[in-house]
Amino acid sequence: MDRLPIVYVRGYAGPTAGINEQVDDPFYGFNRGATHVRVGGDGDPAFYQFEGPLLRLMTDEGYQLLVRGDQHRYLRGVEDASVPPASLWVYRFYDQAATTFAAPPHESLPERLLGRLRRRVSAEGFDIESAAAGLYDLIELIRRKTGAPRVFLVAHSMGGLVVRCMMQKVCFHPDADGRPRSSAKELVARFFTYGTPHGGIDLRLDAMDWAQQVFGPAGSDIFAPEKMYGYLEPKAHFGDRPPRSADFDPQRLPEQAFDTDDVFCLVGTNPKDYGLSRVPVGPKSDGLVRIERAYVRGAHRAYVYRSHSGTYGEVNSEEGYQNLRRFLFGRWQVALALAGLPGSVPDEPVWQADTRLTIRGLPIVMTEQSAAHWCPVQLSDEIRRRDGDADVAVPVAGTFLLHRDRLRHAFSLRVFTLNEDDGRIHLTDHLEQVPAWADTLIVDIRPGGAGGEGAGLEAWVAWNSMVAGSPESFDPITDGLPAEARTPAAWRRENGKHVADIALPPTARALAVLGPNATLRVEVRDRRASAG
Structure with a gap:
């Protein structure tokens, strides 16, 4: 750049x-x-x-x-x-x-x-x-x-x-x-x-x-x-x-x-x-x-x-x-969003998500939204704001990546419920700091991939719960998955971006706020190509 x-x-x-x-x-x-x-x-x-x-x-x-x-x-x-x-x-x-x-x-x-x-x-x-x-x-x-x-x-x-x-x-x-x-x-x-x-x-x-x-x-x-x-x-x-x-x-x-x-x-x-x-x-x-x-x-x-x-x-x-x-x-803009969510959710319980995004090699967290820091992602509110349009994704994080041979970033997602009664948290069934679901998506990106609609970019993705061992032991991360799941992510091109929908694990899709069609959408844009 x-x-x-x-x-x-x-x-x-x-x-x-x-x-x-x-x-x-x-x-x-x-x-x-x-x-x-x-x-x-x-x-x-x-x-x-x-x-x-x-x-x-x-x-x-x-x-x-x-x-x-x-x-x-x-x-x-x-x-x-x-x-x-x-x-x-x-x-x-x-x-x-x-x-x-x-x-x-x-x-x-x-x-x-x-x-x-x-x-x-x-x-x-x-x-x-x-x-x-x-x-x-x-x-x-x-x-x-x-x-x-x-x-x-x-x-x-x-x-x-x-x-x-x-x-x-x-x-x-x-x-x-x-x-x-x-x-x-x-x-x-x-x-x-x-x-x-x-x-x-x-x-x-x-x-x-x-x-x-x-x-x-x-x-x-x-x-x-x-x-x-x-x-x-x-x-x-x-x-x-x-x-x-x-x-x-x-x-x-x-x-x-x-x-x-x-x-x-x-x-x-x-x-x-x-x-x-x-x-x-x-x-x-x-x-x-x-x-x-x-x-x-x-x-x-x-x-x-x-x-x-x-x-x-x-x-x-x-x-x-x-x-x-x-x-x-940074050459690459990465945006993460929850897609395929239901068109509506009940008033109770209230659903929130803590998110965290990190990049390999850095000693810090790039961005973090959490209840402990007064800024969780309000999933219930975001779904209601879409007025029933299930095609609208809910943004959850984004970052920019410098041009390297292999780029790894990790996105952690923890989903919680709050039961409220007249504005007060109802604690009868509450388990403090225990999420309804939590996992981390690890993404390896390599510029220069050849072939297909996603020409110019390859990526390997895996939920950490599915990886057989420590993530640091596998590069790309899919080497830690069963042999049949080690293929690169399937990209499509939309409005000049590389887009992939990564299915959430079954335990996540069982939650009412996420639903059976929920995916984590990864969008990657080459800013150098956009500027040109």
């Missing part, structure tokens, strides 16, 4: 005092690594050394970091098309709001004390639309100096909203000289977000929600869902509220602005390792952003047990980096 310039856009720094602290970091946190991970059933801390995404992109993908004292000034001073496209750039939009790059003013003691107080409650000099316009200008400068057709955008938290303001509003307005701007589709190839509040930040206390919208301390009113309308709609002004007829949804990225297939949202599910904000935000979050508000509708997603930032944060994590790297450079 192309090595395009990567531009990093950091998150919210708080009031001026916080901004002054953050601008001391030459790379706005994209260089930050970690030494702690949580392991085991109790999430105990353990040592694991992660170098940080900036360094890993340099060592893994051959990117260059060009600074020369000031990245922006360096770009302005070099010849057009003279900079390597595989380069890393940090958008330092907060610098203009910092007070540390100028001599301190002469102030009396009362003025000094008042200034300190103001710097702790306000963020003078920062405006999200100005930051979005500056990002547009930086991207155009990078494109001109590198000769790259487009860039990759990587954003943490509020940085994702700066990007979306550029995509959805700035790109639709002329520049200061009255010239029309390019569209986001012309500027950006892919857009990755860590913990961005795409649906705003929703607090459990109504009074705090009201204070955020009305007073917006330190510019935090940009996170109020209704106020997002002002900087995400081209014809609106900041502070405008959506009219009742607008049907505004902040998590919707309009098709005319950008293709959601080129967006990936990393969703954190660990609230306990974040700061005090986890109390008003609640447990179904990364400590700051609620799980259901951390993605763009229709975009690719991964759920990782990481907090919004800090020691166990999303940006400075192996989980975040591996999802980032594979989304930007």
